[in-house]
Amino acid sequence: MESLCPWRSAEVHFRRHVHHNPQQQQQHGVACLRVQSGHAPGRSRLGKQGSESDSHLDVAPPGAQPAPGRTGEPLSPGLGSPTPHGAESPTADGCWHGVSRIGEYLLVGNVIPGHTCRALHTLSGEELVCKVYDVRNYRDLMEAHYRLAPHRNINPVADILLGDQWAYLLYEASREDLHAYVRSCRHLPEDEAARLFGQVLVAVAHCHAAGVVLRDLKLRKFVFRDTFRTELKLESLEDAFVLSDDGGIKDGGGDDSLSDKHGCPAYVSPEILSTGTGGTYSGRAADMWSLGVMLYTMLVGRYPFQDAEPAALFHKIRRGQFTLPEGLSSRARCLVRSLLRRDPAERLSAQQALEHPWFQEANVGTLVRTSGQREQDIVDQLVPDINSDIMGQAFYG
Template identity: 30%
Template structure:
C-alpha cells in the first residue's frame, strides 16, 4: 500500500495503524497504554503511547496531552526520549516514540538493590546532561524519578514522561503542585509559589540517593508525616558512600532552593570527574543474591506515586 501510494502521489501517505505491527503491552496508565511496536517499512522497534480520546474531553486533559507532544518536539537530545511521530485513529491519539529496551531505572534498582558508585556515575551523568538540555529549552520537568529514567540496550539513558512539565520564563512564580510525593521539593509542599529549575535539582538529589542507597531519603507511612520530614530536610545515608558522593547528594537536597547546586555545577562536581564508560557494568545479573536483594528493596525505592 505504502509503495503504491508513493508511486502514485510522489509523497508518503498519512500514517495509520496499518503502518505498525503491535507486538506487546509494555505499560499501562489512567490515560491509556504503551505498546511495543514495529514500524513495518523500516523494521524499527518503537514504543507507541495510545491515548483514548474519551480521556481528552475536558480542556485540562487536552492541554496536558498536547503540551507533552509540544515539549517532546521542542526537546531533542540523546538523553531525552525522542518523539518520532503523532497520528490518530477514530478512538485514539497515538504518540510514536523511540523504544528503550532496557526497562526503567526503578526496575534496575529493584533488581540490584542499589548501584555501585562507578555504575551510578555513568548513568547519573547522562541524566544530568539530559536535564541540562531540558532546562536550556526553558522547561522544568517536575517529575524526575527512577521510573521516568529509561535505559536502552546500549547503556544509554533517556529521560521520559513530560506530562507535568512546563515552559517557564525567568523570574516566573509557579503555583501548581505536582510530582511524586517522595521526590517533592519543600517549596512545592509549602504551596506559596516557586520559581526556576530548583525543584528538578532537589528531585535529582533524591534520585541519586535512591540509586546509591536503594531507598529514598525521606520515608513515612502517610503523606502528612512525609511532608514534615521533607520540610525538616534532615537525612542520613544508610550505606557507606565516598565523601564526594555524599557532598554531591547534600548539595542538591538543600532546603533553600538557591543554595542548591546548579546543573552545570553538578556536571563539574569532583564525583563525576572519573566517569568512565568502560567502568560501567549495569548489565543484568541473574544470580539469586541479586533477585533476593531486589525483592527486599521493592517497596523501599518506589517513593510513592
C-alpha cells in the same frame, strides 16, 4: 525542503499519504492515513539527533495557513481507529485488546488512551512503543518537544499518526528503567552511579537551559537505551512544563515560578509541600531536589525520606533531615547534600552539579563495595516496589 528541527516550531504540519486498504475502508469507512517518511517504512524519526532533511514535513510559523499536500489533500490528516487483527472489538471505554493494526503498525496488548503498548512495524519488524492520546490535546503534550533540540539522552518521537479521535505517538523502544535496575542491584557502586547520574544531569541541564521544567522526575522516568545498561535516556516529556520565553528564560535564566503541585511523593520538594494556594516555587530548583532523591537512592538503595503514611512522609520531607551511610565517599556525600538542601536557592543547578568534583574522582566504586555493611542491612535498604508502595504514586496537591 527545510532541514528538520521540528520541535522548535509552534506548528508542525504533516503531509499525509493515503494507503488504499479496501478491508479497512469497509470496516471503518475511512482510508488509512499516516505520516509520510523518507526513512525506513513507517518512520519519520522526528527526534533523532542531527539533520533529517529527507522526511516529508513542512514547518510553518505560528498562525500560518496550512498549504495543500503534495497530492492536493489538506494537512492535519484523519486516521481510522485501530483495525482488529484477530482481536476483540473495542470495549465501551474505547480500548482495543489483543492485536490491532493502525497504519503500518501492529499494536500488541491493550490499546488504552493515556497508556503505552508495543508497536511492531509490519514491513521492517522494528519494535517501538506507542502512546495514545486524545487528538484534540496531543500538541499540548508535545510542547516540550517543540521547544527542545534533539538530544541523545531524551527519547525522540519516531512517528506520529493522527486519527479522528486519537493521536498515536511512537517512540523508540527502550530497555529496563533505572528504578528496576537499582532495585535489582540493591544499590550502585559510586563509579557506576556517577556514570549513569551524569547522563541524567546532562538531560535535565539540556531541558532547563531551554526553559523546560520536568516536574515529575524520578528513577522510573529514565530508561536504558542498550542491553548493556550503560546509556540512559529520559523516557518521556509528557509531564514537562514549558516556561515562557519572556524574561530571558532561554539559556537557563528568567522566571521559572510554578504554582501547581505535580510529582511523586517520594521525590517532591519541601517548598512544594509548603506552598499554599496561589503561592509559587522555582521549577528548576524543585527538579534538582528530585535529582537529589534519585542520587541518594542510587547510592544507598532506599529513599532518603520514607513512610507508609503520606502525612508522615511529607512531614519528614519538610524537615529535610536524612542520614548518609559512612561507606560513601566525601565527594558523593557533598553532592547529595548540595542537592537536598531545604532552601531552594542553595541547591546546585544542573550545570553546576555536572561540574562537581565527584564526577572526576577515580575508582570511587570500591568505597561502597568494601563498606563493610552486613547483608541484612543491605536488604533493609532495598528500593520499594513502586507498584505497591505509596512512594511511587503520583502526587497532586
